[in-house]
Amino acid sequence: MIRTDRIGHIVLKVRNLERSRRFYTEVLGLDIMRELPQLGMVFLASNRRDHHEIALAEVGLHAGAPKETDAGLAHIAFRLKGEDELRAAYRELKERSVPICFTVDHGVTKSVYFLDPDGNQLEVYCDNPPEEIARKEDPYFGLDKLDFAPGEPSLMEYFASLRQAQTH
Amino acid sequence: MICPERIGHVVIRVRNLERSVKFYTDVLGLTLMDQSAKMRMAFLASNARDHHEIGLAEVGADAAAPLERQVGLAHFAFRLRDEEHLRAAWRELREKGVPIHFTADHGITKSVYFKDPDGNTVEVYCDVAPEHRTPHAHNRKLDFAADARGMADVLRPRD
Numbered sequence: 482m483i484r485t486d487r488i489g490h491i492v493l494k495v496r497n498l499e500r501s502r503r504f505y506t507e508v509l510g511l512d513i514m515r516e517l518p519q520l521g522m523v524f525l526a527s528n529r530r531d532h533h534e535i536a537l538a539e540v541g542l543h544a545g546a547p548k549e550t551d552a553g554l555a556h557i558a559f560r561l562k563g564e565d566e567l568r569a570a571y572r573e574l575k576e577r578s579v580p581i582c583f584t585v586d587h588g589v590t591k592s593v594y595f596l597d598p599d600g601n602q603l604e605v606y607c608d609n610p611p612e613e614i615a616r617k618e619d620p621y622f623g624l625d626k627l628d629f630a631p632g633e634p635s636l637m638e639y640f641a642s643l644r645q646a647q648t649h
Numbered sequence: 650m651i652c653p654e655r656i657g658h659v660v661i662r663v664r665n666l667e668r669s670v671k672f673y674t675d676v677l678g679l680t681l682m683d684q685s686a687k688m689r690m691a692f693l694a695s696n697a698r699d700h701h702e703i704g705l706a707e708v709g710a711d712a713a714a715p716l717e718r719q720v721g722l723a724h725f726a727f728r729l730r731d732e733e734h735l736r737a738a739w740r741e742l743r744e745k746g747v748p749i750h751f752t753a754d755h756g757i758t759k760s761v762y763f764k765d766p767d768g769n770t771v772e773v774y775c776d777v778a779p780e781h782r783t784p785h786a787h788n789r790k791l792d793f794a795a796d797a798r799g800m801a802d803v804l805r806p807r808d
Contacts, residue, residue, distance in 0.1 A: 482678035485727040492723035510650035547715035554722035555660040559653035589700040
């Protein structure tokens with residue numbers, strides 16, 4: 482059996498490298514670790530902790546997008562320090578008019594889901610305190626939306642709207 | 650600016666939950682942290698270090714595969730402790746008949762890329778200390794993987 486130390490990074494294909502570079506540095510606040518313009522790639526990380534946690538690879542403006550029903554990526558998640566940081570992240574996303582998908586208290590985490598410029602789904606989350614998790618009936622499958630974002634859809638509302646969009 | 654602490658996890662949509670759980674536990678050695686037969690989801694992590702580093706969500710046997718030239722996932726990567734672990738991982742993948750995509754000496758990392766049961770590209774890598782980097786590695790294939798493909802064999806130049 483392979484013994485993994487931890488998850489390291491994810492490489493994402495994007496339509497416009499410059500636009501995505503701005504989004505991941507200015508909105509998400511990642512640091513640029515390396516740029517390889519000849520390959521159309523940028524490498525980014527939180528707190529310069531690794532050579533990269535996200536790399537962006539440009540595939541061109543006319544690239545299509547996978548459907549919600551396809552196999553493959555659902556979302557990528559970034560951990561925040563605590564609930565204060567999550568609230569601040571939510572305000573930041575709203576101020577910058579980043580499309581929010583839904584918010585949810587999963588049980589193990591409180592999470593805000595949103596879209597990058599190519600429609601890739603991202604999550605920012607904070608871990609709930611262990612005593613709070615211990616009180617949850619089903620800590621990986623909580624469905625309540627977050628109290629500080631009453632205007633956003635819940636997880637169930639979001640997936641219902643996707644299903645509706647598919648049938649129309 | 651949001652300024653995350655670190656990357657946490659990735660969730661992928663798979664065709665068959667049991668098949669993927671088996672792959673990510675038996676081959677990659679991740680620990681199953683939680684699963685729901687009803688929700689058709691499973692959560693796994695290295696060393697039980699987090700509530701999950703990878704989530705699997707079943708979308709059904711007929712789900713299409715994403716296309717090469719679409720936006721979205723290129724690959725995701727798991728860090729191994731050192732080159733010994735990478736060599737052991739390579740042998741393990743070969744013994745289990747997992748399709749190897751290619752190997753590369755990226756300079757900063759040595760990497761083995763392979764396919765999960767849905768065709769997602771997964772990488773395992775070890776970091777290479779600056780004093781141990783091969784000068785001008787140029788993404789050459791790894792010396793212990795002479796019979797596998799290198800990066801130049803699988804990646805097309807940009808249009």
